Amino acid sequence: MIVMPVHNALDEAFAIARREGRAALLPYLTGGMPDPDRFVDVAVAILEAGGDALEIGIPFSDPLLDGPVIQSTQQRALDAGITPARCLDFAAAINARAAQPLIFMTAYNPVLAYGLERFCRDARAAGIVGLIVTDVPLEEQAELRGAAGANQIHLIAFATPTSTPERLQALAGAASGFVYGASVAGVTGARDSVVATAEPMVRAVREVTDVPIAVGFGIAGPRQAAEVAAFADGVAVGTALVRLLDETPPEDRIEAAQRFIRELRDAARREVGDVSYVQ
Numbered sequence: 121m122i123v124m125p126v127h128n129a130l131d132e133a134f135a136i137a138r139r140e141g142r143a144a145l146l147p148y149l150t151g152g153m154p155d156p157d158r159f160v161d162v163a164v165a166i167l168e169a170g171g172d173a174l175e176i177g178i179p180f181s182d183p184l185l186d187g188p189v190i191q192s193t194q195q196r197a198l199d200a201g202i203t204p205a206r207c208l209d210f211a212a213a214i215n216a217r218a219a220q221p222l223i224f225m226t227a228y229n230p231v232l233a234y235g236l237e238r239f240c241r242d243a244r245a246a247g248i249v250g251l252i253v254t255d256v257p258l259e260e261q262a263e264l265r266g267a268a269g270a271n272q273i274h275l276i277a278f279a280t281p282t283s284t285p286e287r288l289q290a291l292a293g294a295a296s297g298f299v300y301g302a303s304v305a306g307v308t309g310a311r312d313s314v315v316a317t318a319e320p321m322v323r324a325v326r327e328v329t330d331v332p333i334a335v336g337f338g339i340a341g342p343r344q345a346a347e348v349a350a351f352a353d354g355v356a357v358g359t360a361l362v363r364l365l366d367e368t369p370p371e372d373r374i375e376a377a378q379r380f381i382r383e384l385r386d387a388a389r390r391e392v393g394d395v396s397y398v399q
Contacts, residue, residue, distance in 0.1 A: 126274050128249040130297045133172045134332045134353055142389040143349035144194040146334055147223065147381060148358030150193040151210055154365050154373075157393065161215045161281045162365065162373055167218040167379035170385035174214065175356065178226035181268040189359045193366070202391045204239070208246045211335040215247025223250035224275070228264075236267040244271040252276045252296050259291055261291040265294065276300050279333075281327050292328035298354060299325055304339040319351050341380075342387035349388040358382060 137144035143395070145169055147166050152159050177190070179197035211222050222241060231239050231253060238288075243251065256264060261275065268275040268278045274297025278290060280307050291299065303318040318335045325333050334354025339345055345355045361380060 126269055126272050126296055128218075128272050128274065130173060130223070130249045130274055133221050134298060137172055138353070140389075143345075143352055144172040144332070144334065145170060145381070145385050145388055146173050146175055146223070146336070146344075146354050146356040147171045147361050147384075148177060148190075148336075148356065149365075150177040150179060150197050150362060152179075152189060152197045152200060153193040153362070154196075155370060156200055156202065156206075158370070158373070158380040159210055160338040162377060163210070163284045164217045165374045166361075166377050167214075167220045169221060171381055172248070172354075173223055173227045174218075174222040175223045175358070176207060176211060176214075178204050178224055179232050179359075180227040180230055187359060189363050189366075193362055204234050208242055211243070211246040211248055221249045222247050222254060224248050225252040225254070228253050228256045229335065231264070233381035237262055237270075240267040240271040240273055244273055248273060249349070250274045250276055252278075252300060254278070258294055261294065269296075273309070274298075278302060279321060281321045283321070283324070285324070288324055288328050291325075292331075295329045295331040298332040298334050300356065301325060301333050301335045301352065302348050303335050303348075308374070315347050318348060322352050339384075342383045346387040349390055355384065355388050385399045 134144050149163060163174055179194040179202050181198060215222060251268050253264065265275045276297050277291045277295050277299050279291060279299050279301045301318060301321055322333050322335065332353035334356050335348045335352045336356030336358065339348065339357045340354055340360050348355050364376055364380055365373050
């Protein structure tokens with residue numbers, strides 16, 4: 121597979137976090153949720169509080185890797201009329217108010233229906249610099265990777281604890297921006313600890329590529345963020361943040377989200393003398 125070289129604000133975000141001695145923080149929000157009218161305000165507030173990049177989920181009726189919390193928000197987003205075009209509008213509005221990079225996370229079907237080249241062109245115009253498509257295997261990514269690369273968008277590769285050495289070697293040839301390491305072989309959702317499965321996976325990925333590795337699927341709060349920051353380049357937080365917003369009264373959401381993000385960012389700072397992280 122020929123990978124077009126891409127370098128954009130996402131690379132800079134990881135570089136800045138590394139220089140500051142911490143893991144990059146990558147919060148996730150389902151597009152438009154929990155309130156389409158306030159979504160942009162909440163997203164900007166999260167970035168202002170310390171998010172290094174924002175993952176925006178484009179809702180799909182059959183999300184492959186999402187647990188019940190995010191599945192629920194995706195269905196509600198669809199019921200509220202949130203489409204890929206609406207998510208592009210959200211991204212453009214966020215990009216106009218915040219400097220941090222934006223990433224779309226979605227299934228392949230919405231992208232294919234929109235048109236690969238048109239989607240990537242419009243995504244780039246809206247400020248998107250990374251694309252996570254959860255259900256397209258490496259062997260079938262060539263066309264999408266070409267469209268993304270032509271628009272200077274990183275197509276993010278996935279690794280899991282069950283990825284074989286051969287699979288990781290193939291992944292290394294396509295890795296761009298960062299590798300998304302799923303902490304468990306399952307769906308998204310907060311968990312008590314992810315170290316036992318995530319750390320060996322991260323070390324295995326490091327053997328085949330120097331592209332940054334962010335760990336997601338299971339970051340429930342500051343304790344898990346601190347654990348992951350000791351060995352990974354990034355911490356991706358979805359379910360815990362989505363649940364917090366769902367359970368918080370609308371008038372308190374921005375304050376609650378910012379407090380949570382600040383706690384995560386503080387936790388993602390590595391202790392002085394920590395030698396477990398090698399880049």
